[in-house]
Amino acid sequence: FRGQGMRKSVEAVLHLARPKLVGRKLDQRSIDAFLIEEDQLPANVVLAVSMACSRAIAASEDVPLHETLAELAGVSDPCIPVPVVGMINGSSLAASPCPAREVAVAPLSSATPGDAIDAAYEFEHVLRSKLEQAGFHGVNVGKMGGLAPPMEAVDDALRYMVLAKQESGIEVINFGIDAGAELLADTQDPLSLEGEGGVGGDGGGGEAGSPGGGEAGAGEGGEAAALGQDGGELEPSEQATLYD
Incomplete structure (x- = not known):
């Protein structure tokens, strides 16, 4: 796809991020800190894995995703962001x-x-x-x-x-x-x-x-x-x- 595909990103998730994440506690801040420190991970992989962890946390607690994100952000009355x-x-x-x-x-x-x-x-x-x-x-x-x-x-x-x-x-x-x-x-x-x-x-x-x-x-x-x-x-x- 002339460099516009996602195959390399998928490979990075499977072979770079996954081995270091499996077995870790589902804690968004610690996982995000780990992802940021990993220099080998491209930005789109960091974002995708972070979002996947957010969804996993919400599913494990049986709450909507937006409530999980609001709690992380310290927002008591969440709302939909203004579209850009x-x-x-x-x-x-x-x-x-x-x-x-x-x-x-x-x-x-x-x-x-x-x-x-x-x-x-x-x-x-x-x-x-x-x-x-x-x-x-x-x-x-x-x-x-x-x-x-x-x-x-x-x-x-x-x-x-x-x-x-x-x-x-x-x-x-x-x-x-x-x-x-x-x-x-x-x-x-x-x-x-x-x-x-x-x-x-x-x-x-x-x-x-x-x-x-x-x-x-x-x-x-x-x-x-x-x-x-x-x-x-x-x-x-x-x-x-x-x-x-």
């Missing part, structure tokens, strides 16, 4: 120069998980509309289902996310970035936060606000300026929101 939904894909997840693997949203003001999914769905449609208005027509979709416009900097993605947030009417929605740090370890400038020519990058020859428009939102020295709702620079309070 990927909106823009880049890096290894899309044919896009954007260095971040994923830029996501978390609709914090939603009262229920269903409302949060509705909010994320609405946000995606507004975001797509904003991208199309700026000239990103026929935007591709990345491997994780996010939009994959040809953007060169994370700031470019975040600016359009801010515009979509302002128009969507969602009261509180936070942004998150999956930097794909393991893919960036050998680069000198791993996560560019400034495009060379505003929102569209320094393509030259395009209209302001278009993907090729080097003048769109450009400040002095060619540095990108954050765009507000009307195409001007964001107010300081809005710029703070951009990095929430």
Whole structure:
């Protein structure tokens, strides 16, 4: 599967983790500490084995899994976490120069998980509309289902996310970035936060606000300026929101 399969992870569970776990007391914290200390175990194996232990503990005590996790976290009134939904894909997840693997949203003001999914769905449609208005027509979709416009900097993605947030009417929605740090370890400038020519990058020859428009939102020295709702620079309070 070109390195995307799970066979090596299964082998690691069977031959590295299992021999050292069989016969141990079912204690989540001690097992997690052991898994973290085992340098040979890949991260997806650590997570999978830890989750399996949580399920085993819940089953042995005949309680729902969420109660076991709540007790471990010291939470007396557990609730379903706010879903985090990927909106823009880049890096290894899309044919896009954007260095971040994923830029996501978390609709914090939603009262229920269903409302949060509705909010994320609405946000995606507004975001797509904003991208199309700026000239990103026929935007591709990345491997994780996010939009994959040809953007060169994370700031470019975040600016359009801010515009979509302002128009969507969602009261509180936070942004998150999956930097794909393991893919960036050998680069000198791993996560560019400034495009060379505003929102569209320094393509030259395009209209302001278009993907090729080097003048769109450009400040002095060619540095990108954050765009507000009307195409001007964001107010300081809005710029703070951009990095929430």
